[in-house]
Amino acid sequence: SGDDFAPPSTLTQSRLASIFSDVLGLERVSIHGDFFELGGHSLLATQVVSRIRSTFDVELPLGELFSSPTVALLSERLDLLHGSSSRQPALVPVDRAQPLPLSFAQQRLWFLDQLQPGAPTYNIPWALKLTGNLNADALLQSLNALIQRHEALRTHFAIHEGQPVQRILPDVRIALPVVDLRALDSSARDSEAQRIMREEALHSFDLSRGPLVHATLVRLTNDEFLLLITNHHIVSDGWSIGVIVRELAAFYRQFAGGEPAQLSPLPIQYADFSVWQRQWLQGDVLSSEIAWWRTQLA
Template sequence: MSDLSQRIAGLSPEKLKLLAQRLQKKKESVFSQPQIVPQSRESNLFPLSFAQQRLWFIDQLQPGNSAYNISQPMRIVGLLNVAALEQSFNEVVRRHEVLRTTFKVVDGQPLQVITPSFSFKLPVVDLQKLSQEQREAEVLRLASEEAQQPFDLTKVPLLRVTLLQLAAAEYALLLTMHHIVADGWAIGVLIHEIATLYEAFSIGKPSPLSQLSIQYADFAVWQRQWLQGERLETQLAYWQRQLGGKLPVVEFPSERRASLRDAPQSRSPIQTFSGARETLVLPKTLSEKLKALNQRQGITLFMILLAAFQTLLHCYTDQEDIVVGTDIANRNQAETKELIGFFVNQLVLRTHLSGNPTFVELLERVREMTLEAYAHQDLPFDKLVDVLNPKRELNRTPLFQVKLVLENTQTPSLELPGLTITSLKVENKTVQFDLLLELSETDQGVFGVWEYNTDLFDRGSIVRLSNNFATLLTKIATHPETKLSELKRVLNEVDKKQHLAREEVYKNTIGQTLINVKRRANNR
């Protein structure tokens, strides 16, 4: 493998995007991005970003939908300075206009409305009189209730924080934001600023944070001004070539059955957003083998996981044209990295698996497709949907319904002086897609979470899907030259063994039940 391929293998998706742009020198002038500048605040009315526009439209179709709530519940142990914590949140709301923003329609167009000032109050709910068992149950109940409570996009703020006091030195903090004003990166910005401000305010010092050079509304104006004309046409031309015609829909077999070969399951006429989650752990030994394959092939870990994920979908559906979505940070300007806001963009990754290629051959297809997608990532997903104008179906998300995300940066945990803070595990019962696999690399291996629509899948089918994905990755890591047909045969064999094992357990359970019934009858 060439030195260039070795260097490519170590690049993040964002750096791969930059590399692809540099290789297309004739297009550099087209993709150059001018600096974002502050706009006049005379009217406090601003256009929505393209990403915000999509969520606003969804909210109009289904008011009260909590699927786009971002919740971060956490437990705090120690002597918490409640006044300093409230002051910290107040300062964050002051610094970031997007947290003081609402949305209204003016002359038929949705607009951002910035509230000049807002006094943020931190409500404290006292649970100290309850028994420990009652407290724990109430914390989980309130946390789940908070995560499911919808936001009114016409009312400020689109941020809720509640503090539950469990004992003199123990609390639970329930933090919820609407996705229209935040993304995963924004949560990291919020946590960093709260930690910095709390440390200063708790000892009577002023804010050490420097003033922000721009606000999210400035980005929204810039985005609409910049993405037009030749820039827009160049981006659109690529995606229209890549996604032109009728896009395939990933149709799983009956997810509530055991076999990979059953007939498709019917779905509700309206998307329900009802969901659940299941974890996936790939051991360190497997992740190291996958990394070694990365280096040999000159690709990234994401490309291997994407190719394997699309292979898994192919094995389940028999489809050779597979479309999967993914996220990209979309914070290409330095000034956007310090902002709370909704920047993340979605890419549509389409791969043709025809011809029964080996997995290595499939990797080449995925690498080429992914690099081109990164090079054209500036087109907002929502603008792409508008232009392609696919047939709108109320029971499916547009363009793709299955998503794969590999987190490159971990959201920092909140650290406050003198306090121990841990995440609070609360079941989230809403999802945005049919199926999402969110992966992250840790020191112990690759950790993942499956988010699935419970109207289409049950837990057993997701557990089998997860086991099959691990089996597939293990086979790929050791035998990457295996053809897709052989990979499918391996999964079918595994699935058949699992099905027989479940039948045996079922028979034994029925047999034991009959024995117990006879015993009870005889005892009478």
């Protein structure tokens, strides 16, 4: 109730409360409100950690939010971390001529792929239902513009001096095959669409070659379509889907109707983050992080 609301009393609490309310989509958050009881979940928690990283210049382990899920508790942890060894190097663009390391998340997925090459276990398949007079050529242009904008979608993984590295291709273009199901009756059409979706989800990716994104357009009726997109998790995650859909729509408006996409240039790309993470997570910082996890696992 309104009587339970406790406002922030420090600058740290005020900034945290703003982050909580923005991510949760709430007008305000009490400093004693539990993030997860207010509707938070693991995907939103990663957004909070990201916002904390940029706002406070501190790398907060995700586990801290689970153990201190209120503004009041988390602000105490942040005040302790601020100025400690958790302070980060600057996240800046790096030279693409150098061998680019994998992030720790990418290295996990690359290692697992070495055990079962091409397995679909870490595919991220999703479908977008489109209605109306679709311009398939403009949609394909939009997909390729999106791939050009995001280096991760143009990345594959090679070996350099015995270690996996990211290779970013200057130009990658995918095809958009169209499967027309209009000749089938409603029941058969639904069944065939489901089969195609399953087949798309099981697409086998070669991490050493790429591209690591695949798409198919299914035409259900004259004005109903399914856009099926599958990415490998090594170049995208669940959070990425929202970005992809939003920017794909912007590019489609441009290519189908001439309206400028109006997307701001990206100041950094994922490879920059990978280099930053490797620079930060080493020495004493890495040792303390590993020690924390060993304690939890014990």
